[in-house]
Amino acid sequence: MKMKIFSYPYIVWLAIFIVVPLFLVLFYAVTVVEGGSLKFTMENLKRFLDKNYLDVLWVSIKLALETTVITLILGYPVGMIIAKEKPSKRNTMILLFVIPMWMNFLLRTYAWLTLLGKNGIVNSIVTLLGFKPLNLLYNDGAVLLGMVYNFLPFMVLPIYSVLVKIDNNLIEAAEDLGANKYQIFAKVTFPLSIPGIITGITMVFMPAVSTFVISRLLGGGQYMLIGNLIEQQFLWVGDWHFGSAISIIMMIFILITMAITSKFDVQKEGSSGLW
Amino acid sequence: MVKRVLKKLYIFLMFLFLYAPIIVLIVFSFNDSRSRGTWKGFTLKWYAELFTNSEILSALYYTILIAILASVISTIVGTFAAIGIHGMSGYKKKAVLNLNYLPVLNPDIVTAVSLMTLFKFFRLEFGFVTLLLSHITFCIPYVILSVLPKLRQMNKHLPEAAMDLGATPFYALRKVVIPEIKPGIVSGALIAFTLSIDDFVISFFNKGVGVTNLSITIYSMARRGINPVINALSALMFVSLLILLLIINKRDQKNLNPKKKGEAI
Numbered sequence: 258m259k260m261k262i263f264s265y266p267y268i269v270w271l272a273i274f275i276v277v278p279l280f281l282v283l284f285y286a287v288t289v290v291e292g293g294s295l296k297f298t299m300e301n302l303k304r305f306l307d308k309n310y311l312d313v314l315w316v317s318i319k320l321a322l323e324t325t326v327i328t329l330i331l332g333y334p335v336g337m338i339i340a341k342e343k344p345s346k347r348n349t350m351i352l353l354f355v356i357p358m359w360m361n362f363l364l365r366t367y368a369w370l371t372l373l374g375k376n377g378i379v380n381s382i383v384t385l386l387g388f389k390p391l392n393l394l395y396n397d398g399a400v401l402l403g404m405v406y407n408f409l410p411f412m413v414l415p416i417y418s419v420l421v422k423i424d425n426n427l428i429e430a431a432e433d434l435g436a437n438k439y440q441i442f443a444k445v446t447f448p449l450s451i452p453g454i455i456t457g458i459t460m461v462f463m464p465a466v467s468t469f470v471i472s473r474l475l476g477g478g479q480y481m482l483i484g485n486l487i488e489q490q491f492l493w494v495g496d497w498h499f500g501s502a503i504s505i506i507m508m509i510f511i512l513i514t515m516a517i518t519s520k521f522d523v524q525k526e527g528s529s530g531l532w
Numbered sequence: 533m534v535k536r537v538l539k540k541l542y543i544f545l546m547f548l549f550l551y552a553p554i555i556v557l558i559v560f561s562f563n564d565s566r567s568r569g570t571w572k573g574f575t576l577k578w579y580a581e582l583f584t585n586s587e588i589l590s591a592l593y594y595t596i597l598i599a600i601l602a603s604v605i606s607t608i609v610g611t612f613a614a615i616g617i618h619g620m621s622g623y624k625k626k627a628v629l630n631l632n633y634l635p636v637l638n639p640d641i642v643t644a645v646s647l648m649t650l651f652k653f654f655r656l657e658f659g660f661v662t663l664l665l666s667h668i669t670f671c672i673p674y675v676i677l678s679v680l681p682k683l684r685q686m687n688k689h690l691p692e693a694a695m696d697l698g699a700t701p702f703y704a705l706r707k708v709v710i711p712e713i714k715p716g717i718v719s720g721a722l723i724a725f726t727l728s729i730d731d732f733v734i735s736f737f738n739k740g741v742g743v744t745n746l747s748i749t750i751y752s753m754a755r756r757g758i759n760p761v762i763n764a765l766s767a768l769m770f771v772s773l774l775i776l777l778l779i780i781n782k783r784d785q786k787n788l789n790p791k792k793k794g795e796a797i
Contacts, residue, residue: 260615260616260618260619261616261619261620262616263612263613263615263616263619264612264613264614264615264616264617264619264620264628265616266609266612266613267609267610267612267613267616267672267676268613268628270609270669270672271628271631271632273650274647274650274665274669275631275634275635275669276631277650278646278647278649278650279634279646281646281649281650281653282642282645282646282649285649331546334542335542335543335546338539338542338543339543349781350543352777352781353547354550356773356774356777357550357551357554358730359726359730359770359773360554360557360766360769360770361730361746361747361750361766362730362732363732363747363750363751363754364557364750364758364762364763364766365553365554365557366553367750367754367758368552368553368554368556368557369553371553371556371560372552372553372556376570378556406549406550406553409546409549409550410550463637463639464639464640466639467639467640467641467642469641469733470732470733470751474754484639484641487641487645488641491645491648491737492737497649500645501645501649504641504642504645504646507639507641507642508638508639508642511637511638511639511642512637515637
């Protein structure tokens with residue numbers, strides 16, 4: 258059958274809109290304009306090794322890691338509790354977890370300003386209890402909260418979808434063989450849920466490390482993550498060469514992380530099971 | 533017993549965490565004050581103003597128009613591409629699949645700046661066309677990824693049997709293959725639509741003068757204080773989505789097809 262030809266239009270599309278742009282970015286990253294002419298150089302990539310920029314990279318990675326760990330700790334029990342509910346109930350509950358994602362994420366993040374602000378709802382409760390109002394906005398904590406808030410469903414969904422598929426006979430078999438609850442979790446449930454955890458980690462870590470919106474809204478104008486740095490170079494400074502260099506560095510970093518995590522992923526097919 | 537209560541409490545707290553901002557948004561869409569901190573009494577004026585605010589109406593128009601066009605085009609291109617890729621083999625298939633994965637794995641911001649660079653390089657004017665092209669580009673891979681598994685599940689002798697019985701390849705495609713993979717196509721189209729309607733990063737770098745979507749409008753408003761009209765609009769959108777969902781859910785429960793429902797999520 259000659260079904261192959263159906264993919265040709267898309268292959269052309271892939272070439273124009275995915276391959277060529279990446280090469281263009283790479284091209285920008287290794288060139289500078291000097292006296293009106295292009296020159297190949299490693300200057301842009303070297304510039305990133307400056308302490309200030311490396312600090313930004315470090316802060317981004319640290320924040321993304323913290324987000325991943327917190328969403329995992331908060332999300333795993335949620336996935337587990339929902340997976341153990343009756344089928345009709347758990348579908349509704351998982352749906353309730355997905356629904357918030359349909360509201361524009363910028364608006365949801367912005368709503369936290371109302372909750373956390375100086376005269377916000379959280380602070381009115383705090384003052385009502387007789388404490389001094391807290392400074393909750395425009396700091397690391399606020400950005401971290403915004404990240405956890407935005408990415409929690411991405412951790413819960415894959416973990417849930419793996420947990421719900423675990424054969425109940427396995428757990429019963431473990432019980433019959435005398436395992437207690439903790440042993441069942443440690444030896445049966447948890448190992449079987451690892452593919453879900455890996456998917457969750459990638460789905461949280463990747464967008465978290467590259468975000469620039471959450472940090473801008475909740476961290477204030479001064480807050481710099483690697484995403485903000487790229488945005489700044491492309492839209493405000495206009496140094497596309499340096500911006501491209503940072504993009505390439507970030508892309509390589511992400512692809513390496515992906516390659517490492519996919520090594521741990523035993524069931525390759527399961528990772529696309531979210532949808 | 534205590535454990536059950538603890539579990540319930542934990543789930544309740546998580547839902548509170550997820551829904552608190554949404555409740556705040558909806559409540560403050562009825563607030564008779566522009567400032568977001570204080571409650572000044574009940575009003576419906578933001579809902580009335582929604583229909584006269586040209587900035588927000590235009591953003592809404594472009595958001596929906598782009599989402600519809602991008603999801604329709606990417607579903608058609610993506611479905612055919614998936615059928616084609618399914619028919620390929622060896623290293624070619626691997627190469628195309630890996631390239632297809634790139635926009636999925638790459639951070640949004642890298643996809644965004646690379647497209648921006650492309651459009652700038654070819655001196656395309658930033659506006660409707662660039663916005664639409666970039667949305668189609670990031671939607672297609674998701675369509676392909678949701679159609680491919682259905683093609684793999686399909687009995688590969690089915691189209692062959694149809695052609696043995698005298699169907700032309702196109703007739704077999706239309707009458708046999710497409711109906712078989714329809715669930716994948718539908719969920720692919722839905723994913724594309726949601727991604728497009730919710731996208732901020734890629735649109736932000738590829739928008740043009742006078743052509744923006746809701747996300748960008750919200751982002752630019754966030755600095756000078758969000759117009760409560762936006763709250764009203766999103767409250768309306770949220771509630772209508774919720775109602776739609778409840779109807780679908782009710783119908784599904786009547787049809788009693790628990791397996792299908794798990795896939796729909």
